[in-house]
Amino acid sequence: MTGQASRSLRVALLGCGVVGSAVARLLTEHADDMRARVGAPLEIVGIAVRRAGRDRSATGVDAALFTTDADDLVTRADVVVEVIGGIEPARSLILRAMEHGASVVTANKALLAEDGPTLYAAAARHGVDLYYEAAVAGAIPLLRPLRESLAGDEVHQVLGIVNGTTNYVLDKMDRTGASFADALEQAQALGYAEADPTADVEGFDAAAKAAILASLAFHSRVAGKDVHREGITDVTAADVAAAREMDSVIKLLAICERLDGGISVRVHPAMIPRSHPLAGVGDAYNAVFVEADAAGQLMFYGRGAGGDPTASAVLGDIVAVAQHRVAGGLGPGESSYADLPVRPMGDALTRYHISLDVADRPGVLAKVASAFADHGVSIETVRQRLVPADDERPESGANLVVVTHTATDAALSATVASLRDLDVVRDVTSVMRVEGS
Amino acid sequence: MTGQASRSLRVALLGCGVVGSAVARLLTEHADDMRARVGAPLEIVGIAVRRAGRDRSATGVDAALFTTDADDLVTRADVVVEVIGGIEPARSLILRAMEHGASVVTANKALLAEDGPTLYAAAARHGVDLYYEAAVAGAIPLLRPLRESLAGDEVHQVLGIVNGTTNYVLDKMDRTGASFADALEQAQALGYAEADPTADVEGFDAAAKAAILASLAFHSRVAGKDVHREGITDVTAADVAAAREMDSVIKLLAICERLDGGISVRVHPAMIPRSHPLAGVGDAYNAVFVEADAAGQLMFYGRGAGGDPTASAVLGDIVAVAQHRVAGGLGPGESSYADLPVRPMGDALTRYHISLDVADRPGVLAKVASAFADHGVSIETVRQRLVPADDERPESGANLVVVTHTATDAALSATVASLRDLDVVRDVTSVMRVEGS
Numbered sequence: 001m002t003g004q005a006s007r008s009l010r011v012a013l014l015g016c017g018v019v020g021s022a023v024a025r026l027l028t029e030h031a032d033d034m035r036a037r038v039g040a041p042l043e044i045v046g047i048a049v050r051r052a053g054r055d056r057s058a059t060g061v062d063a064a065l066f067t068t069d070a071d072d073l074v075t076r077a078d079v080v081v082e083v084i085g086g087i088e089p090a091r092s093l094i095l096r097a098m099e100h101g102a103s104v105v106t107a108n109k110a111l112l113a114e115d116g117p118t119l120y121a122a123a124a125r126h127g128v129d130l131y132y133e134a135a136v137a138g139a140i141p142l143l144r145p146l147r148e149s150l151a152g153d154e155v156h157q158v159l160g161i162v163n164g165t166t167n168y169v170l171d172k173m174d175r176t177g178a179s180f181a182d183a184l185e186q187a188q189a190l191g192y193a194e195a196d197p198t199a200d201v202e203g204f205d206a207a208a209k210a211a212i213l214a215s216l217a218f219h220s221r222v223a224g225k226d227v228h229r230e231g232i233t234d235v236t237a238a239d240v241a242a243a244r245e246m247d248s249v250i251k252l253l254a255i256c257e258r259l260d261g262g263i264s265v266r267v268h269p270a271m272i273p274r275s276h277p278l279a280g281v282g283d284a285y286n287a288v289f290v291e292a293d294a295a296g297q298l299m300f301y302g303r304g305a306g307g308d309p310t311a312s313a314v315l316g317d318i319v320a321v322a323q324h325r326v327a328g329g330l331g332p333g334e335s336s337y338a339d340l341p342v343r344p345m346g347d348a349l350t351r352y353h354i355s356l357d358v359a360d361r362p363g364v365l366a367k368v369a370s371a372f373a374d375h376g377v378s379i380e381t382v383r384q385r386l387v388p389a390d391d392e393r394p395e396s397g398a399n400l401v402v403v404t405h406t407a408t409d410a411a412l413s414a415t416v417a418s419l420r421d422l423d424v425v426r427d428v429t430s431v432m433r434v435e436g437s
Numbered sequence: 438m439t440g441q442a443s444r445s446l447r448v449a450l451l452g453c454g455v456v457g458s459a460v461a462r463l464l465t466e467h468a469d470d471m472r473a474r475v476g477a478p479l480e481i482v483g484i485a486v487r488r489a490g491r492d493r494s495a496t497g498v499d500a501a502l503f504t505t506d507a508d509d510l511v512t513r514a515d516v517v518v519e520v521i522g523g524i525e526p527a528r529s530l531i532l533r534a535m536e537h538g539a540s541v542v543t544a545n546k547a548l549l550a551e552d553g554p555t556l557y558a559a560a561a562r563h564g565v566d567l568y569y570e571a572a573v574a575g576a577i578p579l580l581r582p583l584r585e586s587l588a589g590d591e592v593h594q595v596l597g598i599v600n601g602t603t604n605y606v607l608d609k610m611d612r613t614g615a616s617f618a619d620a621l622e623q624a625q626a627l628g629y630a631e632a633d634p635t636a637d638v639e640g641f642d643a644a645a646k647a648a649i650l651a652s653l654a655f656h657s658r659v660a661g662k663d664v665h666r667e668g669i670t671d672v673t674a675a676d677v678a679a680a681r682e683m684d685s686v687i688k689l690l691a692i693c694e695r696l697d698g699g700i701s702v703r704v705h706p707a708m709i710p711r712s713h714p715l716a717g718v719g720d721a722y723n724a725v726f727v728e729a730d731a732a733g734q735l736m737f738y739g740r741g742a743g744g745d746p747t748a749s750a751v752l753g754d755i756v757a758v759a760q761h762r763v764a765g766g767l768g769p770g771e772s773s774y775a776d777l778p779v780r781p782m783g784d785a786l787t788r789y790h791i792s793l794d795v796a797d798r799p800g801v802l803a804k805v806a807s808a809f810a811d812h813g814v815s816i817e818t819v820r821q822r823l824v825p826a827d828d829e830r831p832e833s834g835a836n837l838v839v840v841t842h843t844a845t846d847a848a849l850s851a852t853v854a855s856l857r858d859l860d861v862v863r864d865v866t867s868v869m870r871v872e873g874s
Contacts, residue, residue, distance in 0.1 A: 121665035141586030149578030152752020294749035295576035315589020
């Protein structure tokens, strides 16, 4: 114990956007509560903003506290809260804050996914805390449970719906039969999707979060670039209907799991059975499903974005690092001691749901089945439905739906490539991974 | 920092039943992992058991470590893990351990609900940690998120399914239409319910957990005896069918919420809409729904009981208190600084779903409606269905289903009493509170 309880703890805020202003407001509104929990008052010593002179009275913070000199501000704080986002200047400011002995709370998933190890190492070197609960799944207390509550357990798998925009779009497609384009347009109209939705719909945001989740769950260094990433732009209304027929639903999942000698970290759309706890997660909500050796199945559900929910997570972290300061303890420290290698996507074990448009001829099923067998992929179910000839298709055909048993992604995608080459296969109409069963 | 990292931390286990033996096994299996997380090895220095001489080789623990002298054992440990259960000797042993400077991890909900404040005060006095994640909702990381992640937020309401036995019984009744007695019998046959199911079905277990949840969520001292408690023994197949017609489901809920100038803490069966995240929690699973000011709606889901899930939570706590020991920090400290009074059940704000068997006469609805109005209770919906005369009932009648708006439980129960006295009311066939909307 360093006996600092008598003086206040100096908090510096970097950024005053939607999250930053919510943090400033909550720190002020809950000042008495926070003091009781921390054992010392928290004092905002400055808020770094890009431009001076704007009206920021809504934050309830004394106008004199706003500054454009973030480099100076980080040297005069015990706790630095970074809610600027992006790589620079966030990274330089966080490193500078740590050099000057400040603990850091950040919500910056992009930076953690790109260069987390540099930050963790700096925190360890300077003996300060680095907390980032808000970086994944907003308000949902998730990183602390993974890091602390399951500290004596062994996590096997993490399946997360960690991007609200894509969940809103897929939920809309499921409930209304809308196309991807129409559902996205509605999401944009309601403010659930940006004008440029690339980061969300192409899975970049989810991949950054998957990297952070995998790092924590498996105590290994995983960067965003190590994550296999597929977005939802190719998910069609037909895919969604096919899932529905399977009593399943399509979700964009962040998947982190142990594989022999390593881990698999990937983001892609997948079918999950409606009976799975994640299937009921609608709208823009987030949820993360964790399977651990002793604990069994766990799920965490809540709001993944928004100013107040994200600020709630930031405040929880501020209290934690402030308590450590007052009590003189240490934070969670270096968490990548296991350092398992990230295995390539081809090694991931998964199952495929494949819809084929095939010719209506004897021997078709045998040829299709051989393509699976040739790659060592075994078939769980096949459903066949005749499609009579019509104006568009003068020849009658059949719709073949194959669901495989578990195999490597490499074997499954090679099977699909072979199917495309078969003369009896007119089209591969849908390929979707199946998870959560 | 006290620089104890070089020596091992001495762990004493009190109790070696289902949970205790799982803790011993996991501590041994994950020894390397735990050392990496804690920064020092954990060493089991003894396991206190009631009877010597039994074969305990399945725990993988050296037989020489078993002892019947718990009083001695607790004086030679850094961390004491209490998984005996019940009030005594657990309480005396925990207090003795703290006096001798040990931090304590316990899964003992009954003791915490009966005499938590004595334990919290002793921990504070001796400067040691008291952790009890496993006491509520088994493996689900719940207390740490409530205490730490939401430390900068304000919790409004906690709605929990915290008893697996009753959830299994109610889920069975919902899915099969079984009576309470039949569903309970099946639960007993499958080992989900004890031969004497009183603690579960009468809500005693849930009430103890509600007291712990309320204490943490509202930083107040709440004992099990402060909790209004109603079990599920009176829930009929007709109640379940009535809920189904409302597109709702009946769950035994532990409810903790802020009321003007205090808090309401209660356990009773209630209808919740099927669209509510808690409605899909089936079998013997537990889940806790939390609504906080900034974070919004959160839910935590997982296994509430069982040796391994409970042991997982215990191990997370062992790591936390061990980390504090190694780093020299302090635990979460005194958490009842707010100390809100627990308000009587009559002050709780809720809604009622009431089914009435009434006479088929002009003016009946007016009389019934007046009974509500007389108590200041406003009606949300009324549905009336004629019941023709038959052999049992020579007179035709009507079934009246009333759902109220929110009112105090006192006003609502007074209304029901008045309804029973009305000459036009032949029977009050079902009264059920409605939550989660």
